[in-house]
Amino acid sequence: MMGGQPGQPPDLSNAEIVDYSPLEGDGRLRLKLKDGSVIEVKLEIMNILRAGNDPNTGLPAYIVQSAPMVRLVECPKELRKSPMRAAAKDTKSIPGFG
Numbered sequence: 001m002m003g004g005q006p007g008q009p010p011d012l013s014n015a016e017i018v019d020y021s022p023l024e025g026d027g028r029l030r031l032k033l034k035d036g037s038v039i040e041v042k043l044e045i046m047n048i049l050r051a052g053n054d055p056n057t058g059l060p061a062y063i064v065q066s067a068p069m070v071r072l073v074e075c076p077k078e079l080r081k082s083p084m085r086a087a088a089k090d091t092k093s094i095p096g097f098g
Contacts, residue, residue, distance in 0.1 A: 010063065015051040018062070030073065038074040043067075 028042045047065040054061050 010051050010061070012049065012051055012063070015049040015063065018048045018050050020045070020048055035079060036074075036076040037072065037079065040071045040073050042069045042071075044069050 026042070028040055030038060030040050032038050044067045045064065046067065049063040049065070051061045051063050053059060
C-alpha cells in the first residue's frame with residue numbers, strides 16, 4: 001500500500017471493491033524443492049480494494065486480500081513416514097492439533 005503515514009494502516013473507510021479478470025494462465029506456480037518434492041502454489045484472491053490515491057505520486061493505491069493455496073504434487077519416497085496411529089496420540093498436544 002502506498003501513501004499515508006508510515007507505520008499507520010491505510011484508511012479503508014472509502015475503499016471500493018474493484019472487479020478483475022486474469023489476463024493469462026490460471027495463476028499456478030509449480031516449484032521443485034531441493035529435497036526433490038514438487039509443490040504447486042496458487043494465490044487465491046478474495047478481494048481487490050482501491051483505497052484512494054497516493055498523495056506523493058497521484059497513482060491509485062490498491063489492497064489485495066489473498067491467501068496462498070499450497071498442494072504437494074510429488075514427494076520422494078524417502079521423505080514419507082507412516083501415519084501416526086490414534087493410540088499413539090500425544091496427550092500433551094493442544095486439542096484439535098494433535
